[in-house]
Amino acid sequence: MGARYGMALETSARPHVLSGEEIVALCRQYTLYDWTAQSAVDPIAVDHAKGVYFYTPDGKRIIDFNSQFMSVNAGHGDPRIIDAIKRQAEKLAFINPFMAHEPRARLGKKLAELLPGDINKVFFTLGGAEANEYAVKMARWVTGRHKIVSRYRSYHGATAGAIALTGDPRRWANDIGDSGVVHVLDPYHGPQRDVDSAEESLRYLEETIQLEGPATIAGFILEPVTGTNGILIPPDGYLQGVRE
Template sequence: MLPEKSAEEIVQENLEYTFFSWSVQAEVNPIPVVGGKGSYFWDANGKRYLDFASQLINLNIGHQHPKVIQAIKEQADKLCYAAPGMATDVRGELGKLLAEIAPGDLCKTFFALGGAEANENAIKFVRLYTGRHKIITRYRSYHGATAGAMTLSGDPRRLPVEPGIPGIVRVQDPYCYRCPFGWTPETCHRECITHVEQVIKFEGPENVAAIFLEGVTGTSGLIIPPDDYWPRMREIADKYGILLVSDEVMSGFGRTGEWFAVNNWGVVPD
């Protein structure tokens, strides 16, 4: 067994031999995490942190849950890896479980390595299915750090890596607190909705493959839309034969009180 390293040694090796995402490398000051339990994790100096972020918004049931650890051990003993073209019992079982909680009649899952890769494949799906190339997305949005997903994003971190992929058209957000159209909740005319349809008309509905939205905007501000926003997006998409995509990487799996954020508004995406 290798000897335990000090906090300084852990940080130094990470800085010297690895890159950190979305960071100025010379200014990174990472926490040397060595363990976790439940809603807490701790560093190499024994300092404990309450993990409000669930690391990358994915530890819904906390750190080191004993059932998760046991499942990992059992699967590692049985089979560590199978190629994507193979069928396995756990792949089919997980797909079936996801179908049971997915919105509406959505019943098939494409397994990817993370959110960005999932969105890259969603881009391909909607373009291949519709034969169209444009995708409507929002300025206050984040869909991942790969080339296509970053172009989908309105997040300003996309700017240094532009031009990105072609065909992405951005619209304003349903941001009631700081309305981009200058209204208050009392005077709102839902320009955040009619604006989307207007942009689709300008771009040519026959060219638009999908409207691509986060269930609830995450990284770009935790923006909760008005109650009629998602239902109206469904109506507009159906009107022009456009697919509706909900990126639930941050808002899905119970984080809004429903299995998926769109369930709060009774909407089934494509």
């Protein structure tokens, strides 16, 4: 009797397993979603993922073509990655940025070996927008100049500085009007107009630089291949011309 009673208590204490509909309803009720009107949010409920698939609570399998914002390129549930995370969590789960530790040392050295030219220092951040914010700060500190050139068809993040750098219309509602950001045209202008050649685009860029004042520009931020604006590949010679 006691054993059965104990088992009943244990069973009754188990949390209710939420259905997909309940998960979506609670997420919509208590959390905010980005890049969408909240009344229109209709997320997919996900229970788990493995390989190239993620699975809904009712067992539906969906191919993850986006690799979760391109950050799960090795696939979901890779045992090597899971084991590495477990080993590090058991040894040292958190450390403040003012201290030195082995993973930081090894990763910094490896990145320096892979980076081009004489770049041998890295600065670790939590995400892309933060990295771009720091890149702008560094460019301004090093050059003593304030202006940053960016392209209209670009996305550089959603923080205050990064959204100002972003050129596409998603910035309109949140643009703080950073006085130091100058947007320029890039080779692609949309389906109503042909793609400019590298020579044409570089002429536009050079004209903008001259009109803004070369001595006022700290840097030019661009995506070699524009991502969330449509995977836009620049014409041959464009990136080389920008560097020159």
